[in-house]
Every structure is written in structure tokens, then in C-alpha cells.
Amino acid sequence: MNIWNLEIRIIFLSQTILGILGNLSLMFYYLVLYYRECTLKPTDLILMHLMTANALVILSVGVPQTMAVWGMKHFLKGFGCELLLYIQGFARSVSIGTTCLLSVFQAMTISPRKSCWNDHKVKAAKYIDSHISLLWVFYMLIRFIFFMYTFIKMNIKNMTRNRDFEYCSTVRWDEIIISLYAALVMCPEFFFTVLITWSSTSMIIILYRHKQRVQHIRSSHGSSRNSPESRATQNILVLVCIFLAFYTLSTILRGYIALLNKQNWWLVNISHLTSLCFPCFVPFVHMRHHSIFSISSVVWLRKFFS
Template structure:
């Protein structure tokens, strides 16, 4: 209780956390609605559009559950119910896992799309479009099963003090599970994260090399006075490269702040708030990066503004 009052006293940090969550929810809602309207009008979406829509949905769910967690952390609400704790924590962990896996899939798919005809990835070009929906469904099912442990171990914090409980939020705690299951789940999560980060790094490096090679070719074909236009595919690739680079940066910072929260500062309130800000950074910035390069959305917003 003392910790809750201490955290709630940091008004500026508290307001910054809620401002970040509100901005992120609003931006992801706009991005998701735009792709829903596009689907209703055209009745067909490209794999890239489907992935962006899924990212917007995942980040929207992540920030909404983070809003519930923040209200409990800062002392505005006490859940006190097992079902509420299980649902919020489960969805929050699930969407965090889906965020990294969907971003990785987006990066790998764009690398395959950008690959030239004589590359080793050429044979995956036609297959990737057909199997892409199955990959998205697999990511949902896999992560739902992987994070099901939170539905079992998370519950409302009892009134009786127990040293065996691990506090997740002020109202929710994690009950102890056997060492074997804990080791298995942690190993799977770590292997998953390392694999996705590694795939992102490899696909990003591959796309950078292709873009550099394409730029050198254009410099030979065009005079120095002319500035060649960037194709839509190259623009999409640059956007995905920016997203993956930003994600890896925020993931690294999140690991650093989480480690310092657990080891160095011993749940210091300021470090806890910083960890919340860093953990939500990618979900908040991602829709703005995607919207800034979406010509259809910009043109639609400009036309709506002119009508008013």
C-alpha cells in the first residue's frame, strides 16, 4: 500500500504514462479503422495491409490492457477479482508476444518480396502470398498456447501476506509454479524472442544491401542532376526497416529497464514508470510511422480536411 501511494505521488510521470497510452490507442484506432474501411470498399487486402491491420489491432489491445494495469499501479482502481487479473495480464502478455512476431513476419515477408529473381528467396515469392494468412493464424494460436500459463498462475492478491507470491500489479500476483514448468516456459519465450530478433536483423540487413545495390544501379543510369523517384516498394521497405530498427532499440531498452527494475533498484517507482513508458513506446510510435508513409490515408485525410 505504501508503494502504491509513493508511485501515485509522481504526478508528472503518471500523466506522461497515461498520455502515451491515450495517444497510442487513438493512433492505432485510426490506422485499424482505415484498413477496415479499405477492406469494405475494395473487398481485398494485400498481405502487407493485413499485417499492418493486425499490428494496429495487437497494439490497440496491448495499450488498452496497459491502461488497466496503469490505473491499478497508480492507485486509481483495485480489481480484486481473479477473472479480471487473468484476462488483463493474459491479453497484455499475448499482445506483446504478437507484436514482436508480427513485426518479424512483416520484415521477412518484405525481404522476400524485394528479393531479385536470381536470389535464393525467389522460390518463396509465390508461396509466401498463399501461405501468409496461415502464418498469421499460426502466430495467434502458438502465442495463445505459449502464454496460457498466465491464465493458470495469475490471480487476485489475497489479503493474507504470502512470501511465495510474485506481485505483477498491485491487485494481481503470480502464484508459484513448479521449477520444471517455469524453466520450460522461460526457455520457450527466450528462444522465441531471440529467434524473432535474429530474423529481423537478418532480413533488415538483406533489405539494406538490396536497397544500396539498387541505388548504385540508378546512379549509373541517371545523371547526377536528376533525382530518381522512389518506388512504392522501396518506400514500404524503408518504412519496415525503420520499424524493425526502432523495435529492436525499444526491445533492448525494455530489457535494460526491466533488469534494473528487478536487480538494481528493487522496484523503484521511477524506474517502474520508465519501464512502462519504454515498454509502450513501440506500440505508440508504430502507427504514426505507418500512417506517415501511407499515401492513401494522407490523401483521404487531406480530402476530408478540404471538405470541412
């Protein structure tokens, strides 16, 4: 066996297992937190949906791709393949949308009182669940259009399936569907990315100004510890930076692969690895910065299961 192929297999397997365990652990934590307090903070609610979308991405991309690199190629056909690609599509879009919502909401939360966003903070927190539900419904419906088109085209016209994903294959889209995909999926995702960049830049500026204002207070008290708000915002900034880095790299690789006349499986595997990095790393970054599994939570969990 080629040593490089073995390394790719181990990386895919490790990344998929760790990503699933991390996201499911955080989802379970938030469910327990909701059961205990009967409500969730807006940021926690967004993060719970983000972990759900990321878990779906890993299950629909990481698991089949891991099976493919370990030798189980084209194990899905027909409806199963189209359903898997449908889940991949709307889960990825919801992950991008909830990341944008998280970043914008946090920027509004920490904005100064004199800011124009101050009047919208309460409204944003009140309707955050509606915005999240709208994201799920919107992308499930949009992706369902492409799911039905591909499935009908594959069965009625009996065309050759020339889009190979290693674990399954499907028909290639024509120019009209590609243009429709760009308008309904790519343009909103690009808009979300711009919003993420803008809100992240705003948070960096706000935190820097806040640090400058309270620097003399911290020095006089001999403490350099950040406030909980600052730590939470810094955590979200780390998540956003990871998202922008890997999403940009994955998009560039996908565009380059689409332009190639002959498919390069090394580039395809690297593209899949980069697209899985964000959903796999997010839960561990969140655990490290927030220390959510505190002693009080562990004690309550013991009482819950006793």
C-alpha cells in the same frame, strides 16, 4: 504533488491516448479498405494484425498502468488480474511475431530475381494469413497454460500474492514454470528478434545495391525520388529499428528489475514506458511514411457514410 510524479502521470496518459487513437485509426482504415476492395495486400494484412496486437498491448498495459500512477492502485483482483496479464502476454508475443513476419516478408519481396528467395515469394504471399492465424492461436494457447497454472495455484494453495504490478498482484512463479516460460516464450521471441535483425540487414544491403545501380539513371533524368517499393521498405526499416531499440531496452530493464531485492517503482514505470513506445509510435510512423489517408480514401469514406 512531486513534479516528477506529475510528469510521469502526464506521459503515461498522453502515450496511452495517442497510442490507442493511432492504432484504432489504422485498424479502421484497413477494415474500410478491405470492405472496399474485398482483399488486402499481404503487407497491409500483416500491418492490420500488428495494429490489433499493439492496441491490445496498450489497452492491457498502458490503461491499467496509467490508472495506477494516477492513484487507482490494486483495482483488479483474482480472475480479473490474471485475465489482464494473460492478454498482456499473448498480445506482446503476437506483436513481436507479426513484426518479424513483416520484416522477413518484405525482405523476400524486394530480393533480386536471382535470389534463392525468389521461388518462395508467391507461396509466402499465398499463405501469409495462415501464418498470422497460427501466431495468434499458438501464443493464446501457450499463454493459457501459464494463466491456468497461476490461477489454480492462487486459489488452491492460497499462497501470498507477491508479484506486485501496482494495478494488481499475483503469485510468483516457481523455478520449473520460469524454465518452461523461457523455453516456450523467451526463446521464440529471441529467435524472432534474430530474424528481424537479419532481414533488416538484408533489406539495407539490397536497397544500397539498388541505389548504386540506378544512380546514373536518376542523375540523367534529374530525379531523386524513391520508388514506391523503396519507400515502403524504408518505412518498415524504420519500424524495425524502433522495435529493436525499445524492445532491447525494455528487456534489459525487466531483467535488472527481476534481479533487485527491493522493487524500484521508478525503474518499473520507465520499463513500462519503454515497452509501450513501439506499439504507440508504429501507427504514426506508418501514417507519415505512406500518407495512407489520401484524398481518394477521404472521398470514398464520405460516400461510405453518406
